[in-house]
Amino acid sequence: xxxxxxxxxxxxxxxxxxxxxxxxxxxxxxxxxxxxxxxxxxxxxxxxxxxxxxxxxxxxxxxxxxxxxxxxxxxxxxxxxxxxxxxxxxxxxxxxxxxxxxxxxxxxxxxxxxxxxxxxxxxxxxxxxxxxxxxxxxxxxxxxxxxxxxxxxxxxxxxxxxxxxxxxxxxxxxxxxxxxxxxxxxxxxxxxxxxxxxxxxxxxxxxxxxxxxxxxxxxxxxxxxxxxxxxxxxxxxxxxxxxxxxxxxxxxxxxxxxxxxxxxxxxxxxxxxxxxxxxxxxxxxxxxxxxxxxxxxxxxx
Ligand code: MEV
Numbered sequence: 001x002x003x004x005x006x007x008x009x010x011x012x013x014x015x016x017x018x019x020x021x022x023x024x025x026x027x028x029x030x031x032x033x034x035x036x037x038x039x040x041x042x043x044x045x046x047x048x049x050x051x052x053x054x055x056x057x058x059x060x061x062x063x064x065x066x067x068x069x070x071x072x073x074x075x076x077x078x079x080x081x082x083x084x085x086x087x088x089x090x091x092x093x094x095x096x097x098x099x100x101x102x103x104x105x106x107x108x109x110x111x112x113x114x115x116x117x118x119x120x121x122x123x124x125x126x127x128x129x130x131x132x133x134x135x136x137x138x139x140x141x142x143x144x145x146x147x148x149x150x151x152x153x154x155x156x157x158x159x160x161x162x163x164x165x166x167x168x169x170x171x172x173x174x175x176x177x178x179x180x181x182x183x184x185x186x187x188x189x190x191x192x193x194x195x196x197x198x199x200x201x202x203x204x205x206x207x208x209x210x211x212x213x214x215x216x217x218x219x220x221x222x223x224x225x226x227x228x229x230x231x232x233x234x235x236x237x238x239x240x241x242x243x244x245x246x247x248x249x250x251x252x253x254x255x256x257x258x259x260x261x262x263x264x265x266x267x268x269x270x271x272x273x274x275x276x277x278x279x280x281x282x283x284x285x286x287x288x289x290x291x292x293x294x295x296x297x298x299x300x301x
Contacts, residue, residue, distance in 0.1 A: 001040070001105065002038070002039040002105075003037070003038050003039075003101040003102075003104045003298065003301055004035055004036065004037045004101060004298070004299040004300040005035070005036055005097040005098070005101035005104065005297065005299055006034060006035040006036075006093075006097050006296070006297060006299050007033060007034055007092075007093040007100070007138040007139070007295065007296040007297075008029040008031065008033050008089075008137070008138060008141055008293050008294070008295065009029070009033070009088040009089040010027055010029050010089035010092070010093075010133075010134060010137040011027070011030055011087075011088065011164070011257075011263075011289070011291070012025055012026070012027050012133065013026040013027065013028060013157075013159075013162075013256075013265070014026045014205045014224050015198055015201070015202050015224075016133075016256065016257055017176070017228065017233060017258070017259075018194070018195050019131045019133050019146060019147070019148065020129060020130075020131045020177060021180075021184065021195055022148055022149065022195070023198045023199045024145050024147045024199060024202045025147075025202060026143075026144075026157070027133055027136075027143065027145075027152075028137070028143035028159070028162075028291040029137050029138070029141045029142060029143065029291065029294075030162075030164075030290065030293065031289055031290040031291075031293045032082045032088065032289060033080075033081055033082070033093065033097075034078065034079075034080035034081070034093035034094045034097050035079045035080065035097060035299060036057055036076060036077070036078050036079075036094060036098040036100075036101050037076070037077040037079070037101065038061065038075070038077075038098065038101040038102050039074070039105070040072060040074060040075075040105070041073045041074060041075040042073060043073050044073055045073055046058050046062050046076065047075060048075075048076050048077075048078065049076065049077045049078075050078075054125055055094070055122075055125060056092070056094050056095035056098070056122035056123055056126060057076050057078060057094045057095060057098035057122065058076065059095070059122040059124065059125050060096075060098045060099040060118045060119055061074055061076060061098050061099070061102040061118075063099070063117070064099055064102040064103050064118045068103075068106055070106055072106065074102065076098060080093070080094060083263075084170065085170035085171060085173075086168075086169075086170060086171075087257020087262035088256075088262075088263055089134045089137065089138060091122070091123060091125070091126045091134070092119060092123055092137070092138040094122070095118070095119040095120075095122030095123055095135060095138070096116075096119040096138035096139050096295075096296045097296055098122070099115040099296075100296045100297070102118075103115065104298050104301060110298060112140065112295075115139050115296055116132075116135055116136065116139045119135035119139060120132055122135075123135050126174060127173045127174035127177050127178075128174060129177065132146070132151070133146040133152075136152035137295070139295050139296050140152055140154060140295045141292070141293055141294045141295025141296075142154040142295070143156075143157040143159075143292045144157070145202065145206070155206070157206075158210065158212055159212075159217075159267075159291055160270070160291060161273065161288050161289065161291060162266070162267060162291060163266040163267070163268060163280075163287075163288055164263050164264070164265055164286065164288070165244065165253075165266065166262075166263050166285040166286075167240070167241050167262060167263065167264065167284065168237070168261075168284065168285065169237045169260075171258065171259075171260040171262060173258040176259055176260045177258065179231070179233060179260075180231050180232075183231045183232060190230075191231075194231065198224070201220055201223060201224050201227075204216075205220055208220060214251050214267050214268070214269060215251045217251065217267050218250060218266070218268075219251065219252050220252065221251075221252035221253060221265070221267065222253065225254035228254070228255060233255070233259035233260055234259055234260075235259065237261050238259060238260075238261065238262075240283075241264040241284055242255075242266075244279075244283060244284065245266035245268075245280065246266075248275075248279040248280055249268060249272055250266035250267060250268040250276060251266075251267050251268060252267060253265065253266035253267075274288075
């Protein structure tokens with residue numbers, strides 16, 4: 001028997017990195033999904049059809065087996081529409097979909113808390129102290145506020161679409177999280193100020209979303225970007241992508257996810273998005289995504 005499950009990627013609208021250190025972040029799922037297909041195999045423990053073992057899917061499936069006290073050999077296939085290592089939550093979506101498919105294959109059940117727990121374990125292959133934001137949004141979907149202490153609170157964010165620009169530069173989340181940790185140890189007072197301001201930005205961001213003020217939302221994104229830049233997680237590619245978005249008519253733009261390359265998000269009037277994409281696409285890959293989609297789900301029991 002084979003089970004397929006899928007989970008969405010994400011964009012962090014405000015608060016990445018600071019969320020690792022206890023501040024809130026505003027996050028939304030996107031309509032790009034990773035699908036994982038799990039089947040029993042004759043032998044070989046848990047492995048990917050590509051042969052690789054150090055993968056969030058493998059780690060998550062092994063965790064589910066351990067939790068259930070089950071011993072099974074599993075073969076895992078991954079089909080993902082989420083670009084990898086560019087800040088769109090691909091590894092968390094792979095981990096969540098694999099956890100769900102494994103759990104369903106072995107028990108016939110679907111338990112989001114268990115899926116979240118297993119995904120979190122899988123995410124540790126990507127970096128050593130994940131805040132849990134990526135796996136929460138992959139598991140529950142929608143959009144909302146995440147904090148390490150209280151977890152994910154789903155909210156209606158009244159923003160249907162956003163523009164994504166891919167700088168094309170892949171990077172490792174762990175390296176950037178470590179860079180911020182070192183910054184916080186080197187400059188504790190400045191870091192504390194930035195952390196406090198990041199928290200206020202999230203609050204303000206929510207207000208602008210509620211009042212659908214895209215212009216203020218854009219300006220706030222640019223402010224959030226400044227804070228990230230001070231900590232050293234921007235890059236020349238990111239700055240170039242942001243400048244392109246602004247000159248094409250976006251209200252504001254920022255990196256999303258860990259930075260160091262990866263993707264930039266930008267807000268603009270919905271009726272101008274296509275024109276912006278056309279202009280930005282002359283230099284970089286640009287596309288629009290729908291926000292607030294369904295979390296992890298079984299596709300083929
Ligand atoms: C990665 O999508 C977001 C970071 O804040 C890391 C994390 O929260 O685990 C950079």
